Amino acid sequence: MLLRRPTLLFLQCRERPEFRLDDLLGGGSGVVRRDEWLALAPHLESEVVLEDSDVAVFSAVTPGQARSHAELSAEFGWERIDRLVAAGLLIGDHAGHADLRERERALGEVDWWGPAALAQIFGRWQGVDVAADPPRLGGERWQELMATQGAPPSETVELRPRSSWQSLPTATASAFDQLLQARTTCRNFAPGALPLQDLATVLHRVFGAQAAQTLAPQAVALKKNSPSGGGLHPIEAFVLAQRVEGLPPGLYHYQCVAHALEPMQGLDAEALAPMASELVAGQVWFADAPVLVLMAARFQRNFWKYCRHAKAWRVVQLDAGHLSQNFQLAATELGLGAFVTAAINDACAERLFELDGLSTGAIAVCGLGRRAADTTTIEFDPLGKAVR
Ligand SMILES: Cc1cc2nc3c(=O)[nH]c(=O)nc-3n(C[C@H](O)[C@H](O)[C@H](O)COP(=O)(O)O)c2cc1C
The missing domain is CATH 3.30.390 (Enolase-like; domain 1)
Known part of the structure; x- marks a missing residue:
């Protein structure tokens, strides 16, 4: 040997x-x-x-x-x-x-930069259930954390004396402020189904190609509504649809240029529920959203340009952050609740959506649906602007 x-x-x-x-x-x-x-x-x-x-x-x-x-x-x-x-x-x-x-x-x-490959692969979760293992979610409530951790680092930093600060004019309030302030992570979903039109609108605004331009033979750049490192848009959207009017429940891949859902596996609601729960690591407040969207990165699409580059993996994570904010804003604008979580079982995501975890890997899961009338699980809405 x-x-x-x-x-x-x-x-x-x-x-x-x-x-x-x-x-x-x-x-x-x-x-x-x-x-x-x-x-x-x-x-x-x-x-x-x-x-x-x-x-x-x-x-x-x-x-x-x-x-x-x-x-x-x-x-x-x-x-x-x-x-x-x-x-x-x-x-x-x-x-x-x-x-x-x-x-x-x-x-x-896949032209991984070594430490990034380590972070991506060793950051994977398999079979994690936060209900059984709450510290996996990153600690308990702030009041409980104080008992062991003491006070958190202060909420702002002051680098120079206040007397030196240049005060700024008040921002002019606009409809955009209303939208931004209404966005609040939703942890209480109503049991009903989501209209297909709403899902389609969110997918198109967040993940859809708004334009495509051929830059060279076999080299097409997509224009989307969020920035992307190198203009490469390596993040794919995979949909776990539990309750959408007019869409059979199941697993789908979103085709961002054709604006279509590519069926991967049809499953009934009973089969999907435990999959959804495993995907979001047992976070019951997210698992019952009518739709979960896995953001998974095709790393080589980015690494083709940023080959073994020390910043490439960071750029891919940032892309996901932009997409998730747009996802929440797009849902909020439709009067829906939405969330993003990185506390996911990557191994489950890979199994459901046929990813190898090395060339295409899970990054985070977003979800959306109508908010429940009552708040059973805590949400952070001090402005009281979330639409119920
Ligand atoms: C990258 C990321 C990961 C998050 N993961 C979780 C999570 O695993 N579980 C959860 O309940 N909330 C999660 N959240 C939501 C945050 O707790 C929430 O954004 C924060 O408390 C501020 O509340 P707001 O979004 O309503 O303004 C996550 C948010 C971000 C940006």
């Missing part, structure tokens, strides 16, 4: 507290701090704890030049080599590593 090192491999040194009885009996606290090395490789989905001296193996074998199992075993011991092969940190040419080789190839093809 021939073995090589993965192309992208990061090592992290982490301090780990360990309980030691001998330390306690010897008069110590019983807690001994020990360093451990972790291997973080984006072709794997989780970190691997290394043993002392494993790191030396990675210096002895490169991604481009494979060495034989026998040769490496003679140098480092077969137990160590077999363990690193089993962990996927040494990639073999045998059948058992076919999937790993394929993931590595896909990673290389």
Whole structure:
């Protein structure tokens, strides 16, 4: 068997507290701090704890030049080599590593900047349910957080004395202010169905191509209603439609130039409900929205221009932010409630919408529908402008 090192491999040194009885009996606290090395490789989905001296193996074998199992075993011991092969940190040419080789190839093809690949893949969630694991959502209410975290950093910063500040004229109120102020994250959806016209309007305004221009043979730039790094618009909209008048429930892909929904799987409401819940990691206040829209990035569309670029992944995340604000404004303008969440089970998104997670990966989920008359789950509407 021939073995090589993965192309992208990061090592992290982490301090780990360990309980030691001998330390306690010897008069110590019983807690001994020990360093451990972790291997973080984006072709794997989780970190691997290394043993002392494993790191030396990675210096002895490169991604481009494979060495034989026998040769490496003679140098480092077969137990160590077999363990690193089993962990996927040494990639073999045998059948058992076919999937790993394929993931590595896909990673290389997408021109990832290494740390971004790590952030995208290690930030994935699988099977997270925030009801069972509330801290995953990022803590509890502010009052509860204060008990453990103390006060948050102040809401504004003052860099120079107030006496030096230049005051500004009051902004002239317009209908745009009304729209902006009415936008409030909706966590209480009414049970009814959404008119297809409303869904179509939001999709077109947010994700739809307003124009298409051929810049060179096979190079088409789309004009959309939000800015996009490099003008590449790599984010696709995938629709989980639970209750839309005149649209069979199911999973769809939005065709942004044709302004059409491409059916991926027809499913009844009973089958869709648990999928919606899993997608938004058990956030019940979002799962029952009539429509969820997954924003998933075709990374290579952006990386084609920003090849292995340190800013490229950030740009893709920013694109999603612009889209989500437009999504909420477009819904608000129709008198609907909307939200965005990044607390999603990426693995579920990939399964539902046939994404490989490497060339096309989930970023966030938006949702929309009519607001319920009553607020059961907390919303933040101090201006009282949300339309119910
Ligand atoms: C990127 C992003 C992720 C968010 N994720 C969640 C989430 O997982 N769950 C949730 O209930 N709200 C989520 N929110 C909504 C925020 O909690 C909300 O925007 C914030 O409290 C301010 O309220 P407002 O949107 O009504 O002004 C998210 C917002 C953003 C921008």
